[in-house]
Amino acid sequence: MEHHLVSDMSNTYIEHSIVINNFVTTVGSQLKTSLCRVFGDSVKYKWAENNNRPVIPDVSINCDIRNRRSTNFLSVPRFIMEVLSDATEEYDRLEKMKLYQNVEVAEYWIVDWRKKQIEIYVLSPDEASLDHAEYKLISTITEENKEELKIHIFPNIKITYEQLFDCVDLY
Secondary structure (H helix, E strand, O other), X not given: OOOOOOOOOOOOOHHHHHHHHHHHHHHHHHOOOOOOEEEOOOOEEOOHHHOOOOEOOOEEXXXXXXXXXXXXXXXXXXXXXXXXXXXXXHHHHHHHHHXXXXXXXXXXXXXXXXXXXXXXXXXXXXXOOOOOEEEEEXXXXXXXXXXXXXXXXXXXXXXXXXXXXOOHHHO
């Protein structure tokens, strides 16, 4: 199968959407009884730390969904997942990661559907300064250690490696 590089960010691979949908459906059903909700890449967040420019994560788990203005959430989600694509990898790894760290998103996953790999970052306090926290890479999940996949800040929510990457190989 031949792949073509596409510069238009809206033109990402089907697999990108499949991974997002797999997470949203698997996790969403488990959050029904809580105050938290999981969203796919259709919601925008606006924060002063980003000069109120809207940010659209691929997946977010937000436990403060009343804090919004028109089409934007003003609250900070507890969890964000970005699914890499050629056009956005650098942005996801550098700018977005730094922004999520600054607003203190507690857990950040970077998912590479081509490698079937999940990098899990958890915010941890910086010993040197009490008001600053930074991401530490907790684990990199692949086929070899897939049973270790878990959402650290929501230990009761389960998603397996197979559920996350379900149908990714069909295309």
